[in-house]
Amino acid sequence: MIDFKALAQKYGTPLYVYDFDYMTAQYEELKSAFRGRKSIIAYAVKANSNLSVVKHFAKMGSGADCVSIGEVRRAFLAGIPAYKIIFSGVGKSDDEIREAIERDILYINVESEAELGRVELIAKELGKAARISIRVNPNIDPKTHPYISTGLHDNKFGVDLGTAKRMYIKANNSENLDPVGIHFHIGSQLTELEPIREAAVIVADLVRSLEALDIELKFFDVGGGLGIKYKDEETIKPYDYAQAILSTLTGLDMTILCEPGRFLTANAGYFVTKVLYEKQNGEKRFVVVDGAMNDLLRPSLYNAYHEIEALTQTQEETRPVDIVGPVCESGDFFAKDYPLPPLNHNDLLVIKSAGAYGFGMGSNYNTRGRAAEVAIENGKDRLIRKRESFDDLIALEQEFLED
């Protein structure tokens, strides 16, 4: 049991709290599901990019899946070795590609023919052969929220099978490209196994047809996307997930790469916010809290559900309430018509499943400093990011003030 009241007193609110031991358990469960094959779990840094979080995974032997050079630098800073770092994303700049090649990471996940051309050119300038993998878009409906679906031709990610094959042939014939992997990532918050299995079948078949052309790939990168329980979702068991993927790889001697983000951190995280006011607009009940959409955007962005627990003395019955923040947007809410008892000034609300795509999607909108972040490990708490001060917020502007 985490003592949120004590943490709120010690560190203030709004506050992010992460249970590192939960992250460990999730990592170990997934890693052991793939035993029997060589595998690298490459933590998707964007889910929660706090350096102490990334370091926590580094210490367990995790790699990193990065979607910007900033994330690659974070992975290095946190102690993840170059040979476990991969770089994905549809729009890598020349500078990002150059640095990734110079740093000799495991591979760059290439997402278009045009990008393959840039990678080849930059590797040539550097006198190197860039290790690459190609992101295949298997045109599978992952049956998740459209904003986090990525494996359909309607989505911007990856290339179709025919294009992928052409790109592998080109890469294999280039002195400056070294094709080592194949990648797919069909979406996030996946709760059905069948789309994942279908995608793996399609991609494994492509691997076999490449082998027939003497193009041998080492890494079968299945992306991330394992769903978690926010409310009452039936989730996929890591063991079943691993089995479904491994069953498509018969006859192929490849190392599995898996890029979970949400699965590792979401349910390890809590967003703690303090009640400022209750108010009633006609029939409508609101509770206004000190956290806002600039801290935790998912409800505003995806209408995402987060379980909310009220830490209050009141014993009265719950009534539906909209939980809203101070930001000047009607979209600034954490929940609508959520059943909560009457609340008093300074009561705490604990918003659950906030460890992934929480802090990282935050902003300084309305000149609000971002929340502090705290880790809990072995029953001890420690600060892992300071609360942003007003001075932090204006630091890059102040010098331009003219008098």
Ligand SMILES: *Cc1c(COP(=O)(O)O)cnc(C)c1O
């Ligand atoms: C976002 C992302 C992930 C992680 O997704 P989760 O749903 O958090 O597991 C993995 N791989 C790629 C390429 C991504 O873009």
